[in-house]
Amino acid sequence: MNAIETHGLTRQYGTAFAVKDLNLKVRPGTVYGFLGPNGAGKSTTIKMLMGFARPTSGTASIMGLDVKTDYLEIRKITGYLPEQPAFYEDMTGRDNLEYFGDLIGLKNLDKRMNEVFSQVGLEGRYKDKVKTYSHGMRQRLGIAIALLGDPKLLIMDEPTTGLDPQGSHDIRELIKKFKKDNITIFLSSHQLHEVQEICDTVGIIREGGLIAEGSIDDFLRGIEGNKPIMEFTVSSFEDAQVRLVESIKGVRGVTAGNGTLKVAIEDPSVTEDVTVALVNAGVRIRGVREVMPTLEDAFLKAIRESQEGEQA
Amino acid sequence: MTLEKEVREIQIIAVKEIMDNVRSKRFIFIGFIYFVLALLLAGIIAMEYGFMTDMYPGQSTPVDVLTLLNSFSFILMLLAVVIAADTISIEKRYRTIYQLLSKPVERRSVILGKFEGCLAIMALLFMLSALSALAVTAVFTGLYPTMANLGDVFASILTMALLFAVYIALGILVSTITKNPLVSIIIGVVAWLGLTFIDVLGNALGGLGTDFVGGREDLISTFDFYPLYAKVLVWIDPSSHNIVNQLLTDAGPVTNGLPIWANLVMLLVTLGVLLGASIVIFDKQDL
Numbered sequence: 001m002n003a004i005e006t007h008g009l010t011r012q013y014g015t016a017f018a019v020k021d022l023n024l025k026v027r028p029g030t031v032y033g034f035l036g037p038n039g040a041g042k043s044t045t046i047k048m049l050m051g052f053a054r055p056t057s058g059t060a061s062i063m064g065l066d067v068k069t070d071y072l073e074i075r076k077i078t079g080y081l082p083e084q085p086a087f088y089e090d091m092t093g094r095d096n097l098e099y100f101g102d103l104i105g106l107k108n109l110d111k112r113m114n115e116v117f118s119q120v121g122l123e124g125r126y127k128d129k130v131k132t133y134s135h136g137m138r139q140r141l142g143i144a145i146a147l148l149g150d151p152k153l154l155i156m157d158e159p160t161t162g163l164d165p166q167g168s169h170d171i172r173e174l175i176k177k178f179k180k181d182n183i184t185i186f187l188s189s190h191q192l193h194e195v196q197e198i199c200d201t202v203g204i205i206r207e208g209g210l211i212a213e214g215s216i217d218d219f220l221r222g223i224e225g226n227k228p229i230m231e232f233t234v235s236s237f238e239d240a241q242v243r244l245v246e247s248i249k250g251v252r253g254v255t256a257g258n259g260t261l262k263v264a265i266e267d268p269s270v271t272e273d274v275t276v277a278l279v280n281a282g283v284r285i286r287g288v289r290e291v292m293p294t295l296e297d298a299f300l301k302a303i304r305e306s307q308e309g310e311q312a
Numbered sequence: 313m314t315l316e317k318e319v320r321e322i323q324i325i326a327v328k329e330i331m332d333n334v335r336s337k338r339f340i341f342i343g344f345i346y347f348v349l350a351l352l353l354a355g356i357i358a359m360e361y362g363f364m365t366d367m368y369p370g371q372s373t374p375v376d377v378l379t380l381l382n383s384f385s386f387i388l389m390l391l392a393v394v395i396a397a398d399t400i401s402i403e404k405r406y407r408t409i410y411q412l413l414s415k416p417v418e419r420r421s422v423i424l425g426k427f428e429g430c431l432a433i434m435a436l437l438f439m440l441s442a443l444s445a446l447a448v449t450a451v452f453t454g455l456y457p458t459m460a461n462l463g464d465v466f467a468s469i470l471t472m473a474l475l476f477a478v479y480i481a482l483g484i485l486v487s488t489i490t491k492n493p494l495v496s497i498i499i500g501v502v503a504w505l506g507l508t509f510i511d512v513l514g515n516a517l518g519g520l521g522t523d524f525v526g527g528r529e530d531l532i533s534t535f536d537f538y539p540l541y542a543k544v545l546v547w548i549d550p551s552s553h554n555i556v557n558q559l560l561t562d563a564g565p566v567t568n569g570l571p572i573w574a575n576l577v578m579l580l581v582t583l584g585v586l587l588g589a590s591i592v593i594f595d596k597q598d599l
Contacts (some may be wrong), residue, residue, distance in 0.1 A: 050414055052599040072416045080414035086407035090335065102324045103415045105317065145411060 001064045003028045003153050003184035004049065008058035011044050011208075018044040020208035021058070026186055026201070028063075028152075031179050033199035034188040035299055041208040042188040043083065046157055049186075050080055062153060076104070079151035083158040085142030089131040093122060093141050096130060097148065104149045116144040120174065136167035143174065154178060156187040160194060172198050196295035204302045212302040220293050227252060230271050231291045232261045235284040244281055248273050255297070262291065321417050322425040329429025333395055342391045343437050346384070350441035353380050354448035377449045378442055378468060382556045385472065389551055390504055392434050392476045396483025397500030398493035399426040400594065405493055409599055420591045427477075427484055427587065434476040439469050468556045474579050478550040479504070481586035488594045507549045514538075514545025535569050543569055553579050 004026035011019040019041040026032045036042050047053040049060055051071035060067040062074045087096045094113065101109045117126050120140040125133070133141065139159065146154055159175070160168040168191070175185055175198050189195050195202060196216060203213040212219070237256070245263060246254050250270035255262040263274055271288065278285055333339045354377050400422070403409040412422065442465060450456045457465070483500045490496040518538030535543070546552045552568050553575040570578065 047599065050410075052410065052413060054598065072418070075414060075416040078414075080410070082407065082410040082414075084407070086411065088408060089406075099324070099328060100411065100415055103321060103412075103417050105320070105416075142411075146414075149415075 001028070002026055002061075003030075004032075004060070004062055004186055006045075006058065006060040009045070009048060009055055009060050010057045011041075011048060011053060012056040017041075017208045019048070019055075019205075022205070022208065022210055024203060024210065024213075026184065028184050029179070029182050030200040031175065031185040031187070031198055033195035033202040034186060034205065035190075035192070035195065035202060036188075036205035037303065040205045042205060043157060044208075045205070046155055046186075046188065049155060050078070051075070076149060077152045079146030079149065079154045081139075081142045081146045081154070081156040081159055083161065085138060085145075087130045087138065087141060090129060092127050092129055093117075093133070093137075093144075094126040096141065097126070097144060100145050101148050106148065112148060112150075116147045119147060119177075120144045121170070135162050136164065136170070139163060139167065139171060143171070151183065153184045153186065156185065158189055159187055160189065160191050168194065192296045192299055193294070202295065202298075204299060206303055206306050211306040212298075216295065219298050220295065228265055228268055229291050229293055229297075230263045230265060230274065231289050232263065232274070232278065232285055233259060233287040234261060234278065235259075235286065237261065237278075237283050241278065241281045241283055244277055245274055248277055255300075262297075264293075318418060318421055321421045322428060325417075325422060325425025326429035326432065329399065329426050330433050333429070333433045336395070339391070339395055339433070342387065342394070346387050346391070346437065347441050347444070349384055349387070350381055350445040351448060353377060353384075354445035355452075376560075377445045378465065379557050379560050381442060381445055382468075382472075382554065382560075385475075385554060385556070386508070386551065388434065388438060388472075388476065389479045390501070391437075392430065392479035393483040393486075393500040393504045394497055395433070396426070396430045396480040397486050397496045399430065399484055400487040401490045401496040402487075402493040404491045404599065413599065419595050423484060423488070423587070423591050423594055426487075427480055430480045430483070431473065431477050434480065435469065435473040438472050438476070442469065464560050467559050471555050471559060471576070474576065474583070475550060475554055478579055478583045478586065481583050481590065482550075485586050485590045485593070488590045488597070508551070510545050511549035511552050514542045514548075517545065518542030538569075547578065550579060550582055 002025045004024060006022050006024045009019055009022040009024075010017065022041070022045060024045075034042055034045070044053060048055050049062060049067055051067055051074070054068070063077060065074050067074060087093075088099070091099070094117075097113050097116070098109065101113060106112055113126075114123075117123050120143050122137065122140050122144060125137060130138070130141065143156075143159075146156075156175075160171050163171065172194055175187070178185055179198075187195075187199075199216060201213070201215050202219055204211050236259075242254055242256050242261065245251060245261065248270065250266040251274065252264040252266060254264075261278075265271065265274070268290075275285060275288065400409075403412060403422075413419065446457060446465065482503055483496075486500045486503060487496045490499060518535065521539040521542055535546070538546070546568055547570070553570070555572050555575050558572060568575075
């Protein structure tokens with residue numbers, strides 16, 4: 001039984017599709033990164049999973065429970081961290097937690113509150129009003145509330161957005177700890193380096209549909225077929241020179257950046273051909289190094305291919 | 313979900329709603345004005361002891377102060393709409409609704425909890441004002457309420473609570489269809505004004521349309537001679553079904569042409585329709 005499973009999940013607003021025919025499978029105990037550009041349908045998908053919005057068609061289930069009919073059972077086993085979590089500002093962190101804990105119907109609430117406060121590192125501030133909390137503390141309180149019911153699944157919408165590097169790091173460490181505790185985590189994020197660090201599986205959504213899905217390793221390997229990528233640091237270049245490199249036999253693709261050309265090649269020997277071609281074309285090369293493809297490369301390539309496929 | 317669990321959730325939400333109102337500046341402001349008004353009325357009556365005996369020779373009772381207080385109940389109706397009008401919209405505006413509904417809570421429990429909390433605080437305010445006014449009157453005039461008087465007071469508080477319930481349900485309905493608390497409060501006040509205007513309009517049209525054949529001196533019962541459309545306009549306003557005076561003064565079995573039981577039924581039906589609509593709309597809503 002999958003932690004999350006959707007079949008043909010669709011949400012339509014008038015003639016526009018926010019989510020279209022989405023098929024997802026999230027295995028229990030994994031961390032699933034749900035990626036996509038703004039407006040791709042990530043939040044709508046999460047809202048349908050949580051029962052905040054109704055699917056127009058298709059099905060979705062969490063731990064085998066139907067989101068349309070078994071939403072109360074689902075909420076007992078699911079913790080949810082909304083994007084920019086909101087609280088009752090005039091209440092203390094502890095009072096917020098107590099209110100939600102009461103609604104869950106927790107026994108030994110005091111004990112559980114102390115546990116989750118300790119887990120997220122908010123022990124020292126739980127008696128303060130939420131309106132005095134920093135962004136990072138609010139995020140921790142949001143996670144504490146999500147953890148209250150001892151969930152099997154955590155759904156986190158942009159958990160590190162707006163946090164400073166230390167705050168982001170702390171949240172990543174928490175997520176890793178949850179994974180060790182065998183909690184399935186489904187998170188949407190724009191922080192691709194973080195997703196690469198903490199997720200087992202990634203799904204990329206564009207215009208409401210899933211365009212790529214796989215484990216991080218398979219995903220990166222699949223992007224360039226486990227072939228080398230050479231990064232040329234150059235003084236300047238023009239489009240014609242990029243096209244010249246693309247035409248070299250053994251070159252799989254070129255990504256032009258700010259003062260860099262990332263060239264995906266069939267084997268290391270092609271590096272010499274590219275170097276010679278660039279020098280002959282008048283490009284001054286300052287350095288060459290082999291780089292590993294990142295999730296960002298994979299993400300951008302998947303989006304680009306999806307757009308090209310659409311145009312074709 | 314068991315009924316017991318749902319009732320418990322409603323209580324939890326209601327208690328939070330009461331605490332939110334106790335801390336709310338607008339509730340404290342309007343509630344304080346009303347409370348002071350109640351004491352002021354009692355004080356005036358106490359100082360002008362003869363006023364009651366002159367006005368109701370041989371019939372003065374300690375609860376007469378409540379009939380005067382009832383004349384100012386429109387303040388409470390307005391307060392009831394205002395405190396309820398942002399109960400749901402404020403949760404949407406500040407996104408706390410996502411935290412709330414990510415817990416195993418039915419949406420109808422949220423509506424009913426908010427309703428119960430608002431009703432409790434309004435009933436408490438009225439009860440406190442009424443009992444304080446009675447106490448002041450009793451201390452300064454020596455007119456102490458009898459058990460029968462207290463029974464009338466209790467019945468008045470109950471029927472007044474039913475009236476509050478209708479206005480609170482109206483406020484909650486407005487709150488479910490809006491996302492901005494300020495907009496919902498404005499719409500709530502406009503709805504309250506609209507109902508009051510319809511009532512005034514009904515009375516004006518009724519007065520114009522009444523055919524006083526042979527000349528009638530019994531002006532109190534002119535409502536009975538209103539054309540039906542004018543009566544309906546008056547009945548639309550829930551405050552026209554305020555039967556507190558009838559209960560307190562034994563002024564007769566009817567208010568606005570309807571017997572007491574019919575007024576109660578009208579209020580209950582209106583309450584059911586407004587609360588039912590709020591629950592259905594909120595339940596179908598995408599957040």
